[in-house]
Amino acid sequence: MLPFSFEWVWDMGHLLFHGGLWFALNVIGIGVTYCVVKAVYDTMKGNSTNHH
Template sequence: MLPIVFEWHWDAGRMVFMGLLYFALGIISLGLLVAFLKTLLDIYTGAPTEEHH
C-alpha cells in the first residue's frame, strides 16, 4: 500500500510508519551523498590512496 493508492487512509500508525521510512531513506541517501562527495574530493585533490592487502 502506498499513499498514492486511492483507498489509503492516514491514521497515526501509518504516519509513524511513513515518517520512519522516509527518515531511514534520508539517512541512507545522506550516507551515499557523503561517500560520493568524499570520493570526488579525493579524486580532484590527488589524495594518496592506501594500499589494500
C-alpha cells in the same frame, strides 16, 4: 507512499510507518551521497587515502 497520493491519510499509522521509512531512506541516501561527494572531492585533490 507520498503524501500527495489520493490514498494518503494523515494518521498515526501513516506518520509512524512512513516517518520511520523515510528517515531510514534518508540516512542511507545522505550517507551514500556524502561518501560519493567526498570521494570525488578527495580524488580531485589527489590525496589517496590509505585503508584501515
